[in-house]
Amino acid sequence: MSHSDVTNRSDVIVLGAGLAGLSAARDLAAAGVDVRVLEARGRVGGRVEQSTLADGRIVQWGGEVVGPSHTSYTQLVAELGLTLVPAFAELPGDDVWLMAEGRSQGEGIPWFTDDDRRSYERIEHAFGELVRSVDPANPWAHPEAEKLDRLSVGQWLRSEGATPNVVRARDVAMLALAAESVERTSLLSDLRKEAAVGATGFYDYEVWEVSRVGEGSATVALRMAETLGHRVTLGAVVHRIDVSPRGCRVVLASGETFTAAAVISTIPAGPLRSIRIDGLSDARRTSLDRQRHALTSKVTVAYPDSFWAADGLNGTSYAEVGMLGGTWVQRDGILSALVPPERQSAFLATSPERLQSELLDELALAFGPRTRDPLQLTVRRWATDPFTLGYITSWRPGDVMGVGPLHGTHEPPFYVAGSDQWVCGYMEGAVRTGRAAAAAVLQQGG
Ligand SMILES: Cc1cc2nc3c(=O)[nH]c(=O)nc-3n(C[C@H](O)[C@H](O)[C@H](O)COP(=O)(O)OP(=O)(O)OC[C@H]3O[C@@H](n4cnc5c(N)ncnc54)[C@H](O)[C@@H]3O)c2cc1C
Numbered sequence: 001m002s003h004s005d006v007t008n009r010s011d012v013i014v015l016g017a018g019l020a021g022l023s024a025a026r027d028l029a030a031a032g033v034d035v036r037v038l039e040a041r042g043r044v045g046g047r048v049e050q051s052t053l054a055d056g057r058i059v060q061w062g063g064e065v066v067g068p069s070h071t072s073y074t075q076l077v078a079e080l081g082l083t084l085v086p087a088f089a090e091l092p093g094d095d096v097w098l099m100a101e102g103r104s105q106g107e108g109i110p111w112f113t114d115d116d117r118r119s120y121e122r123i124e125h126a127f128g129e130l131v132r133s134v135d136p137a138n139p140w141a142h143p144e145a146e147k148l149d150r151l152s153v154g155q156w157l158r159s160e161g162a163t164p165n166v167v168r169a170r171d172v173a174m175l176a177l178a179a180e181s182v183e184r185t186s187l188l189s190d191l192r193k194e195a196a197v198g199a200t201g202f203y204d205y206e207v208w209e210v211s212r213v214g215e216g217s218a219t220v221a222l223r224m225a226e227t228l229g230h231r232v233t234l235g236a237v238v239h240r241i242d243v244s245p246r247g248c249r250v251v252l253a254s255g256e257t258f259t260a261a262a263v264i265s266t267i268p269a270g271p272l273r274s275i276r277i278d279g280l281s282d283a284r285r286t287s288l289d290r291q292r293h294a295l296t297s298k299v300t301v302a303y304p305d306s307f308w309a310a311d312g313l314n315g316t317s318y319a320e321v322g323m324l325g326g327t328w329v330q331r332d333g334i335l336s337a338l339v340p341p342e343r344q345s346a347f348l349a350t351s352p353e354r355l356q357s358e359l360l361d362e363l364a365l366a367f368g369p370r371t372r373d374p375l376q377l378t379v380r381r382w383a384t385d386p387f388t389l390g391y392i393t394s395w396r397p398g399d400v401m402g403v404g405p406l407h408g409t410h411e412p413p414f415y416v417a418g419s420d421q422w423v424c425g426y427m428e429g430a431v432r433t434g435r436a437a438a439a440a441v442l443q444q445g446g
Pocket residue numbers: 015016017018019020021038039040041044045046047048061062063064065066236237238239266267268271272275296297298382386387388390391392417418419420425426427428429430
């Protein structure tokens with residue numbers, strides 16, 4: 001049988017069955033378009049993935065929480081008949097900080113001096129003013145775009161007279177999210193990210209992380225895949241794409257070939273680089289190639305209950321030392337933690353035999369000896385997973401200008417979607433760009 005068999009022809013091919021690819025395909029299928037989704041892995045969901053404990057609790061290994069301004073995601077959740085429940089940001093109790101000098105707990109940033117507090121407040125206000133001056137859809141139009149992009153967040157904080165502890169606090173907060181350090185993050189990219197959600201200050205859990213899907217965030221992907229049924233092909237590793245107004249051709253690593261009038265690529269920045277793409281403009285290829293991810297691994301630790309609450313703790317921690325950037329409560333009794341990019345080397349270079357005990361020792365510093373006896377500890381190495389090679393978008397100084405205004409735009413019949421194509425990653429970015437790409441294809445008539 002020839003690889004260009006007629007059954008391998010469709011109107012539109014979607015590359016990747018994460019939230020972006022599935023939400024694009026769902027809208028196209030609903031509009032009567034003959035769509036096929038090609039997914040490299042043996043499962044759908046991409047960076048949303050989950051397992052279930054023996055007691056029925058669902059454990060999230062990837063994307064988890066969203067904020068109130070994540071309207072594309074929350075609307076999709078409602079359309080699928082799923083429910084949003086409060087996430088950890090609402091939990092009462094103290095945060096824990098593990099700084100080089102030792103442990104502290106309390107409201108706000110308990111290890112700050114009064115001077116640090118005044119400095120933080122003043123500088124957060126200045127940051128909020130700058131956020132208001134950036135159009136998230138077009139940061140390149142800012143009169144000082146180039147300068148703001150060249151500056152790292154750390155350089156800017158110091159130029160505003162931040163105390164050393166304020167710079168440290170911002171660094172630790174970024175690392176707890178497994179974002180890059182303030183020293184390697186473009187100020188313009190950080191301003192754009194906060195402008196996209198209408199924030200008035202630094203990254204805030206109340207803005208970004210207040211809800212989660214009660215049925216499990218990977219269930220969003222699973223529900224969409226159920227509806228798409230046979231349209232999703234698993235185990236299909238895309239190797240080459242030929243783009244032409246006369247039609248597109250997608251070749252898998254197996255040699256199997258698929259053709260369609262249009263292609264929507266939702267493949268993350270890293271894996272996309274090893275796919276040969278012909279027929280795109282040089283400017284587009286350069287822009288796609290400039291995108292990069294922060295690298296992370298995610299650790300989840302399950303206990304029978306949230307025992308730390310008895311000590312007045314909410315399960316949130318920030319760590320300047322160790323491998324984990326910090327923790328938060330995923331759901332009752334389950335802690336999530338991310339390994340920040342700059343600590344991946346310590347993490348990946350630790351023997352599997354030592355890793356679990358070292359991670360539990362770190363948790364014990366924050367929450368006491370009971371952490372050493374979990375029901376389950378899982379480690380998901382997204383940084384080295386060949387079909388992710390990262391985590392979420394990370395923009396170094398100069399990257400916003402380097403990627404340029406082609407970011408998130410299409411070159412029909414080649415369309416892009418995926419969280420990398422939004423301002424800063426996240427499940428909202430995946431759904432928003434997935435549905436927008438489907439709408440753009442429909443508008444072009446395929
Ligand atoms: C540990 C972790 C925690 C996170 N936490 C949050 C959070 O709390 N809140 C939030 O909003 N976001 C979070 N995110 C980010 C969020 O999960 C992602 O931004 C979002 O799920 C990405 O969806 P996507 O469809 O754009 O990309 P993906 O989910 O990466 O989907 C892309 C698909 O393309 C496939 N693919 C790759 N290469 C090929 C190839 N060659 N051929 C065919 N298919 C290929 C992949 O297998 C994958 O299924 C987190 C991510 C991680 C990893």
